[in-house]
Amino acid sequence: MPPLLPLQLFKNLSDETRLSLVLLLREKGELCVCELVYILKETQPKISRHLALLRESGLLIDRRDGKWIHYRLSPHMPAWAAAIIEQAYLCQRDDILHLSQQAERDNATTNGKAVCM
Template sequence: MSLDPVRVFKCLGDETRLMLMLLVLREKELCVCEMTHALQVSQPKVSRHLAQLRQCGLLTDRREGQWVYYDLAPDLPEWVTTALEAAGQGAAARLAELQACLHAMGGRPERRVAMC
């Protein structure tokens, strides 16, 4: 898949979408409830932004029972990954806070019980 840089950067131009992408980049795979908890925003807002990221070709999803997990699209060009990593360096403090929130939830099985 060929991603248009203008479309990618427009998609990443929203703080919520950028933070979602950076969390997924760092955590490898997250469900909606984990992202909702980390960002402290409503489930409909997170889901709307995740749909936009999927439409841009940046994320993929998979269903496991009632949970939907999101991961980076497997065919992301290297320039997109490089841009995300650079953005992650620029947002390191904010990302550390979000990841601390996730890790406080416990491991994935505990997270499911607690949040999902």
């Protein structure tokens, strides 16, 4: 994979869905596709397409656990890219926490049933 260039990072983060995915993963560490779908209230194909773009650019890594795929930020991304993501996270932290907490409250109202079926 070629090294990540600033233009590629900014193109990836210019999309609201991709930015939200990256910031949620910064907040939570690792999330399953179905959790991301649930939190962002988007379709699975849309989320998966954006995750694939982020993975192909080297921002994310994934791991398979049975039929589920979990994503997290890549520890191999350049330090400058990680610093930009960290600054974006700090600027958007309240919004990301709100999204995450709302999903947790919604899950509580469904008797705590897992969102991944």
